[in-house]
Amino acid sequence: DGGITQSPKYLFRKEGQNVTLSCEQNLNHDAMYWYRQDPGQGLRLIYYSQIVNDFQKGDIAEGYSVSREKKESFPLTVTSAQKNPTAFYLCASSEFRDQPQHFGDGTRLSIL
Amino acid sequence: GENVEQHPSTLSVQEGDSAVIKCTYSDSASNYFPWYKQELGKGPQLIIDIRSNVGEKKDQRIAVTLNKTAKHFSLHITETQPEDSAVYFCASISSGSARQLTFGSGTQLTVLP
Numbered sequence: 001d002g003g004i005t006q007s008p009k010y011l012f013r014k015e016g017q018n019v020t021l022s023c024e025q026n027l028n029h030d031a032m033y034w035y036r037q038d039p040g041q042g043l044r045l046i047y048y049s050q051i052v053n054d055f056q057k058g059d060i061a062e063g064y065s066v067s068r069e070k071k072e073s074f075p076l077t078v079t080s081a082q083k084n085p086t087a088f089y090l091c092a093s094s095e096f097r098d099q100p101q102h103f104g105d106g107t108r109l110s111i112l
Numbered sequence: 113g114e115n116v117e118q119h120p121s122t123l124s125v126q127e128g129d130s131a132v133i134k135c136t137y138s139d140s141a142s143n144y145f146p147w148y149k150q151e152l153g154k155g156p157q158l159i160i161d162i163r164s165n166v167g168e169k170k171d172q173r174i175a176v177t178l179n180k181t182a183k184h185f186s187l188h189i190t191e192t193q194p195e196d197s198a199v200y201f202c203a204s205i206s207s208g209s210a211r212q213l214t215f216g217s218g219t220q221l222t223v224l225p
Contacts, residue, residue, distance in 0.1 A: 004155075033213075042116075042201060042215035043156070058212065059113075090155050097211050100146060103155035 003027065004104035006091050011109045013078065013085060021076045021107045023091035030096045032074040036060060037088040037106075046089075049074055050097055078109060086111050114139040114206035118216025125192050126224050133219045135202035136184040144205040145185045146213070147176060149198045156201060160187070192223045 004025045013019045025032065031050050035043040045058030049068040063082025068074055074093075078085045088108050092101040115138040125131045137145075143164040148156035162169045162176045162185065169176050173192075178185040189196055202216040 006155075040218070042118075042217045043213075044215075045212050048212065092155075098144060098205060100158050100161055101213060102158065103148075105153075105155045 004091055004093055004102060006089075006104035006107050008107060009105070011107055012112050013109060014112050016080045018077055018079050019109065021078070021089055021091075021109070023074045023076065023104060025072055025074075025091075025093045025104075027093055027095075027102065028071070029093035029102075030071070031094045031099075031101075032068065033092040033094075033101060034058075034064070034066065034074070034076045035090045035092065037090055043090060046076065085109055114142060114204060114214040116202060116204055116214050116216045118202050118219060120219060121217065122220045122222070124222045124224060127192060127194060129192055131189045131192055131196070131221055131223075133187045133200055133202070133221070134184060135186070135204075135216050136182075137204045137214075138183070139204070139206050140180075140183060142204040142206055145176070145178060146203050147174075147187050148201045148203065150201065150218075151198045159200075189221075192221075194223050194225055197221055197223045 007022045033048040034046040037043050044060050046064050047066045049055040065077045088106050090106045092103045094101045118135045146161035149159045150156040160174050173190045175188040199218045201218050203213045
């Protein structure tokens with residue numbers, strides 16, 4: 001079945017650590033996105049990529065970094081510069097920009 | 113940038129009744145409006161979407177209406193069932209180079225048996 005796989009489902013970070021969240025899609029979609037979701041709030045865009053080797057900052061990119069070396073993969077690194085990283089992180093993809101976005105089941109990141 | 117407001121934040125209905133969730137947007141150039149359903153611990157699932165060249169779209173028990181003049185759109189669920197209980201998000205695509213989705217803050221729908 002085609003879809004978006006995020007791993008791990010739960011992740012814990014110590015103070016000062018960088019952690020990387022995985023996102024893989026087998027839908028052959030060009031565009032991929034990372035969102036952050038806080039309790040009782042909507043989704044906020046962190047980064048997006050329209051094509052391999054290209055990505056753009058979203059509304060809340062500070063403290064995060066991404067790469068897009070392969071079409072099917074769009075990992076997100078939460079750096080130690082992100083002071084409030086505890087959240088639910090969602091990855092999405094779409095065939096190309098402006099097309100419906102499909103989401104993975106998220107990674108919940110917590111601070112130890 | 114685009115601003116999307118969603119109401120109500122919580123909604124309880126009896127099984128079999130209808131539920132309506134409303135959203136307003138600020139960017140008159142927005143032209144794509146999806147609705148997502150999110151169950152606990154899961155990612156949002158696209159349930160219906162509408163583009164600005166139509167005023168209404170229906171898919172079985174779910175319908176979406178769009179009023180471009182007033183800049184608002186609504187989700188209608190008829191004959192609600194307990195499995196419809198979830199958080200529902202509206203969103204819109206803003207204009208400009210980013211063309212990013214802006215989400216409403218969500219509505220917790222509870223269908224009471």
